[in-house]
Amino acid sequence: MQDAIGVFDSGMGGLTVLRALRLRLPATNFVYLGDTARLPYGTKSPATVVKYAEQAAKTLVDRGVRAIVVACNTASGIALEKLQSHFAPLPVFGVVAPGAQAACEVMDGSGVLVLATESTVGWGAYQRAISKRRSDAKIFARACPLWVAVAEQGIAAGDLAEVVIGHDLRGFEFTGPRTLLLGCTHFPVFSEMLRRRLPNHQIVDSAETTARVVASVLEAQLQVEGTANLRGQVKFLATDGVARFKRVGGFFLGESIDEVELIDL
Amino acid sequence: MQDAIGVFDSGMGGLTVLRALRLRLPATNFVYLGDTARLPYGTKSPATVVKYAEQAAKTLVDRGVRAIVVACNTASGIALEKLQSHFAPLPVFGVVAPGAQAACEVMDGSGVLVLATESTVGWGAYQRAISKRRSDAKIFARACPLWVAVAEQGIAAGDLAEVVIGHDLRGFEFTGPRTLLLGCTHFPVFSEMLRRRLPNHQIVDSAETTARVVASVLEAQLQVEGTANLRGQVKFLATDGVARFKRVGGFFLGESIDEVELIDL
Numbered sequence: 001m002q003d004a005i006g007v008f009d010s011g012m013g014g015l016t017v018l019r020a021l022r023l024r025l026p027a028t029n030f031v032y033l034g035d036t037a038r039l040p041y042g043t044k045s046p047a048t049v050v051k052y053a054e055q056a057a058k059t060l061v062d063r064g065v066r067a068i069v070v071a072c073n074t075a076s077g078i079a080l081e082k083l084q085s086h087f088a089p090l091p092v093f094g095v096v097a098p099g100a101q102a103a104c105e106v107m108d109g110s111g112v113l114v115l116a117t118e119s120t121v122g123w124g125a126y127q128r129a130i131s132k133r134r135s136d137a138k139i140f141a142r143a144c145p146l147w148v149a150v151a152e153q154g155i156a157a158g159d160l161a162e163v164v165i166g167h168d169l170r171g172f173e174f175t176g177p178r179t180l181l182l183g184c185t186h187f188p189v190f191s192e193m194l195r196r197r198l199p200n201h202q203i204v205d206s207a208e209t210t211a212r213v214v215a216s217v218l219e220a221q222l223q224v225e226g227t228a229n230l231r232g233q234v235k236f237l238a239t240d241g242v243a244r245f246k247r248v249g250g251f252f253l254g255e256s257i258d259e260v261e262l263i264d265l
Numbered sequence: 266m267q268d269a270i271g272v273f274d275s276g277m278g279g280l281t282v283l284r285a286l287r288l289r290l291p292a293t294n295f296v297y298l299g300d301t302a303r304l305p306y307g308t309k310s311p312a313t314v315v316k317y318a319e320q321a322a323k324t325l326v327d328r329g330v331r332a333i334v335v336a337c338n339t340a341s342g343i344a345l346e347k348l349q350s351h352f353a354p355l356p357v358f359g360v361v362a363p364g365a366q367a368a369c370e371v372m373d374g375s376g377v378l379v380l381a382t383e384s385t386v387g388w389g390a391y392q393r394a395i396s397k398r399r400s401d402a403k404i405f406a407r408a409c410p411l412w413v414a415v416a417e418q419g420i421a422a423g424d425l426a427e428v429v430i431g432h433d434l435r436g437f438e439f440t441g442p443r444t445l446l447l448g449c450t451h452f453p454v455f456s457e458m459l460r461r462r463l464p465n466h467q468i469v470d471s472a473e474t475t476a477r478v479v480a481s482v483l484e485a486q487l488q489v490e491g492t493a494n495l496r497g498q499v500k501f502l503a504t505d506g507v508a509r510f511k512r513v514g515g516f517f518l519g520e521s522i523d524e525v526e527l528i529d530l
Contacts, residue, residue, distance in 0.1 A: 036308065043301065043506055118509075146425075149414030160411075163428040241308055244383075 001235050004029035005218070006060030007069045010039040010052075012245060013148070013185030014071030015252035017095060018234070020188075020211035021069065022255075025218070028232040031063050034249075035265060037240035041074040042119030053079035055265045057087060059237070067091040069214055071185055071207075073116060077125030091217065098213040099181055099206030100129030104137065106202040107179040111138025113172055116183035118143040126183045140177055144168040144184070151186040154251040157193060165190060165197070173198065182206055189252065236260040266500050269294035270483070271325030272334045275304040275317075277510060278413070278450030279336030280517035282360065283499070285453075285476035286334065287520075290483070293497040296328050299514075300530060302505035306339040307384030318344035320530045322352060324502070332356040334479055336450055336472075338381060342390030356482065363478040364446055364471030365394035369402065371467040372444040376403025378437055381448035383408040391448045405442055409433040409449070416451040419516040422458060430455060430462070438463065447471055454517065501525040 005025070007018050011034050018032050033056050035041075041049050053075040057068055067090060070076045070083065076094030084092045103112045114126045121143040130137050146164045155161050166173070179202040182188060188207045195203055238245045242260045249257045270290075272283050276299050283297050298321050300306075306314050318340040322333055332355060335341045335348065341359030349357045368377045379391045386408040395402050411429045420426050431438070444467040447453060453472045460468055503510045507525045514522045 039308075043304075043509075045505070145418065146411070146414050149411050153411065160428055160432045163425055167425045240310070 001029045001031060001063070001233060004031045004063070004065050004235070005067045005069065005214075006031045006033070006057070006063065006065030007071050008033040008035065008053075008056040008060060008075075009072040009185060010035050010041040010074065012036070012249045012252050013151075015249050016185050016188040016207040017069060017071035017210055019252065019254050020205075020207045021214060022232070022234070024211045024215040026231055029234070030232060031060055031065055031235045031237065033060060033237040033263075034239070034245060036238045036245060038265075040117075040119070041072060042117050044074075046078050049074055050079045050082055052265070053083060054086060057083050057092070059263065059265060061087060061090065063235075067214070067218060068093070069210065070094045071210070073120045073125070073184060073206075074123070077120065077123050091221065093210065093214050093217070095185065095206045095210045096125045096129050096183075098209040099183060099204060100126055100133060102206075102209035103179055103181040103204045104130060104133040106204060107134075107137065107177070109138075110179070111140060111177035112179040112181055113177045114139065114141040114181045114183045115144050115147075115168070115187060116141070117148060118145050120183055126181060138177065140172070142168060142172065144187075147190065148184065148186045151189050151252075152248060154248060156189040156251075161190065161193060165193060178202065179204060186252070237263045239263060239265055266294045266296060266328070266498060269296045269328070269330050269500070270332045270334065270479075271296045271298070271322070271328065271330030272336050273298040273300065273318075273321040273325060273340075274337040274450060275300050275306040275339065277301070277514045277517050278416075280514050281450050281453040281472040282334060282336035282475055284517070284519050285470075285472045286479060287497070287499075289476045289480040291496055294499070295497060296325055296330055296500045296502065298325060298502040298528075299504070299510060301503045301510060303530075305382075305384070306337060307382050311343050314339055315344045315347055317530070318348060319351060322348050322357070324528065324530060326352060326355065328500075332479070332483060333358070334475065335359045336475070338385045338390070338449060338471075339388070342385065342388050356486065358475065358479050358482070360450065360471045360475045361390045361394050361448075363474040364448060364469060365391055365398060366478075367471075367474035368444055368446040368469045369395060369398040371469060372399075372402065372442070374403075375444070376405060376442035377444040377446055378442045379404065379406040379446045379448045380409050380412075380433075380452060381406070382413060383410050385448055391446060403442065405437070407433060407437070409452075412455065413449065413451045416454050416517070417513060419513060421454040421516075426455065426458060430458060443467065444469060451517070502528045504528060504530055
């Protein structure tokens, strides 16, 4: 596939990043790799995450991509610099810095609440990235593991989603920081519900902010055509569960997924 | 540890089986192995599950156990016969046959509803085990992946658990089979809630039924002392996430877990 951009994640959550990228770069081709056989990365040791991320990136490079987007919070937080140095001068983008940067731009004195998986919250990559940019920021974080499970069921609205989201926002919904940073690639599916529940909050979606950064850099560096109407093609690769990838992946991507190639890493 | 029984699972869910075993065999020592680095097994290929199960069983055998309980539905469904033949004459027990047998004993003409993970339901081990025993049984099955996520948060009661359980029982709570088979090692934590919601249903808990079978066989074959008051010891092994194992594992086991040895398989 010509001049494609490679995107990888441990699973299907990164498809929300691909969705945002396709909205910004509709004429661009993409190769998406979901390492579904070895998810989740969040419970693996840092050395293992680096090894897996390098294998995924290498596979994309072998397919001829001209840039890589690490659409996985764990891999972005742990392996991004190693990937950038290993694959230089190929541009390699993560999701943590764009999300943190966008949160810093919109937050007020009430601070920011990072919503992410248990491992992302525990690892603290978003918290560090925000502190680095605004040392005075009040930073709160909450692990929302149930959100992933609900999203994986293709549920983004209704009683069940409302109860789960209310449960994990308890203590924060009516007081506390007025900026929420969605620090997990699964969470953009809840953006609409969150905006309705919290109309006076800023909701920063790291998928969207990553796509914005990638598009602006690539438009400048590589003369990627960002405004054409012609839709680019997407090639999907997964390391396991191809049937489930097609079925659930479409929910995250917002388009149906017809063909997924099973690969081994 | 002398004369211990080995128990393994892909993670912590199997601790509900260990809990049931300890209630029946309080004087017996146990070694519990959670392959937390490689969970879930349910999304892996059968060949991979067999390999992982053999590695786990080998580790327990190397620790001198005199019987093995496969406290994992995926591994029981896929690898049990291979383990039994590989490690004969060591007794190797699974969780599927005892659960299916118990369900067949209590079910009436309305049939049985198997509640399990997506992969267990899809793989069909419980459905086949029930059909083999009662070819006329009406068998229904529903995947309840959110129950695992809720249990992993240490939540077994309250609004959130009620909504999640009600969501996955929709269409079954007031009509349909009056026997429920809990075909996932995480689900016994919801037994109390299910018995309250469905007071006229039979709730078959495969952890409890497995423990009953193991205790009766071992008492007969190995003169295991099942009635002593002295509590046996438990050694915990895990392949990753030792801190989380201690914190969440106690919820499944019903006892606090003070020490977990990190091992590599």
